[in-house]
Amino acid sequence: MFKFRKKTLISFLIFVFLLLSLCSFIPSIRRPLLNIFRFPLSVLTVIRKEIGGLVFYHRNLLQSEKLKEEVYLLQKKLNDTTEVYLENTRLKKLLSFKTSIPYRVIAARVIGRDPSNWSSTIIIDKGSDSGIKKGFVSISFLGLVGRVIEVSSSTSKIILLSDSALCVSAIIQRSRQEGLVCGSLGGLLIMKYLTKESDIRVNDAVITSGLTDVYPKGLLIGRVTNINEEFSGLTRYAVVKPAVDFLGLEEVLIIIP
Amino acid sequence: MRNWIFLLIVFIFALFQTTILDYLKIFGVKPNLFLISIVLAGIYFEWRWALFISLFSGILGDILGINRFGINTLIFALLCFLVIQLNKKLSLDNYFLSSIVTFICALLYAALTWLISLYLNNFIPPSVFLRIAFFETLYTSIIFIILQRCYHCVGDSNHRLIL
Numbered sequence: 001m002f003k004f005r006k007k008t009l010i011s012f013l014i015f016v017f018l019l020l021s022l023c024s025f026i027p028s029i030r031r032p033l034l035n036i037f038r039f040p041l042s043v044l045t046v047i048r049k050e051i052g053g054l055v056f057y058h059r060n061l062l063q064s065e066k067l068k069e070e071v072y073l074l075q076k077k078l079n080d081t082t083e084v085y086l087e088n089t090r091l092k093k094l095l096s097f098k099t100s101i102p103y104r105v106i107a108a109r110v111i112g113r114d115p116s117n118w119s120s121t122i123i124i125d126k127g128s129d130s131g132i133k134k135g136f137v138s139i140s141f142l143g144l145v146g147r148v149i150e151v152s153s154s155t156s157k158i159i160l161l162s163d164s165a166l167c168v169s170a171i172i173q174r175s176r177q178e179g180l181v182c183g184s185l186g187g188l189l190i191m192k193y194l195t196k197e198s199d200i201r202v203n204d205a206v207i208t209s210g211l212t213d214v215y216p217k218g219l220l221i222g223r224v225t226n227i228n229e230e231f232s233g234l235t236r237y238a239v240v241k242p243a244v245d246f247l248g249l250e251e252v253l254i255i256i257p
Numbered sequence: 258m259r260n261w262i263f264l265l266i267v268f269i270f271a272l273f274q275t276t277i278l279d280y281l282k283i284f285g286v287k288p289n290l291f292l293i294s295i296v297l298a299g300i301y302f303e304w305r306w307a308l309f310i311s312l313f314s315g316i317l318g319d320i321l322g323i324n325r326f327g328i329n330t331l332i333f334a335l336l337c338f339l340v341i342q343l344n345k346k347l348s349l350d351n352y353f354l355s356s357i358v359t360f361i362c363a364l365l366y367a368a369l370t371w372l373i374s375l376y377l378n379n380f381i382p383p384s385v386f387l388r389i390a391f392f393e394t395l396y397t398s399i400i401f402i403i404l405q406r407c408y409h410c411v412g413d414s415n416h417r418l419i420l
Contacts, residue, residue: 008304012338015308016331033320037272044276052280112275115321116329117286117389118370118381123275123321149323157323165379185385186285247279 034123034152041111042125049250103216105139105253106130111155120163120185122146124252127154135214137255143220143243144168144208145252156254161189161221162246170221171209175199178209181221181240189222191238198236200227206240216255260306264313267294271317286392288400291318292366295333296359296401297408299340300349311337324373332369336362352402359401363394 053060108130112123126132128151138145138158146166150157159166160183167182170191177198179191194200204224210217226239270290278287291314298310315330322329340349340358349355367390374381 012308016334033316037321040272041276044272048277048280051277055280112321113279114323115271115274115291115318116289116324116370117393118367118374119323121323159323164374164381164385185381185389247282 032152034150034155034157035127037123038111038125038154041123042109045109045111104256106132106256107251107253108132108156109251110249118185119165120160120183120246121149122158122160122249122252124156124158124254125154126254127152127156129153131256132156132254136257137215137219138252139219139255140244140249140252142245143222144215145244145246145249147214148254158252160246161242161244162186168215168221169209169211170206172198172200172224173205173207174201175204178211179206179238181206187242188225189240189242191224191240192235194227194236194238196229196234196236200224200236200238202227206238260302260310263294263298263302263310267291267310267314268317270294271314271321275321283396284388284392286389286396288397289363289366289393290400291315291329291333292336292363292397293359293401293404295337296340296355296362297405299337300344300355301408304341307337307341308334324370325377328370328373332366336365352405355405356398356402360394360398363397364390367393 106126108124108126110122111125114121132148132151134148134151136148138148144161146158146160146163148156149159161168161181162183162185164183164185167180169178170181171178175198177194177200179194179198181189181191184190191206202224206221206224208215208217208219208221220243222240222242224238225241227236228239229236270293274287274290278290281287295307295311295314298307302310311333312330315327315333318329318333319326340362343349343358347354349358367386371381371386371390
């Protein structure tokens, strides 16, 4: 159907060659260019937030009332827990337990999201100037968010747990059963490599195992919603609903090890 | 002047693609404005400018995305080249034909992205691929029709922007 003129084809091939050369020789071009987007993306994020506030006003109002009730309930629970925590600390001291080092965090605002539908990332307004480095773990108040994969001076990109390229070593909080939680580009996560005899139930909490140095132990990942057998019949997998709403993320915390 | 305005529009599209467009997600999928801009460029602009716009769109996509730098740039340039060639054979200044071309381009883009992901050891399950590819191609084609109409509204019969 196509009859390309020799000249056109040669021009296009030269164009592609130049492009490939550019891509292979200057991979670091992305970082300084990403800084340019910081200001316009921040402005648009504010506009987006305001539009969201206006459009979802009624829903937000109902949600706010519901959350207020929850806050009162949780405050009461927190008081009780503080007592238990203090008692636990006292007993640990008595037993000379090695306590885990509390980590330092940096708060950052989400200013952009992945432009394509084929990966799941966010752009935040803090970068190497704030002490963020590639590989740092990102969390929210609800649980694990993802990992920093690219850092420029004033922005960073975080790959979310929902991305199929990211897997985290995890355990079931109740039974301490180990598995690997991976993203699926959808709203749910998959916990793989569970043995057939594994003690796992619907609504079990899934937390990071701490087996690798990358993710601190005990970060909440989500809750089990479904358990199925793999096609081979050798292992099982669990469908996990993430604790964090990745679509509604506005602020994140970056753990500084 | 028209060319520079279109470049500015592509830049605004890039900002929308990463921010506001999240509100317009259907089944977790948003339309690809970069793809729309390169098809529009391929149809209405001179081939050198069309390729330049595709290059610009690709670079923006690569900066904001996480794929290896250059993947979007190459795919967009290739798709734009196909649109330019097709536009020489058929008159794509027609809502029906141009939306079909957008559909095919979106499908090719999805397939190429999936294959590259596989090559880079990032396995996306076929069921997820099919779901995203189907909704993305359909959604992008629908948005393309709307934007093409807008383009015609602001331009005269020769598709020159009224400045």
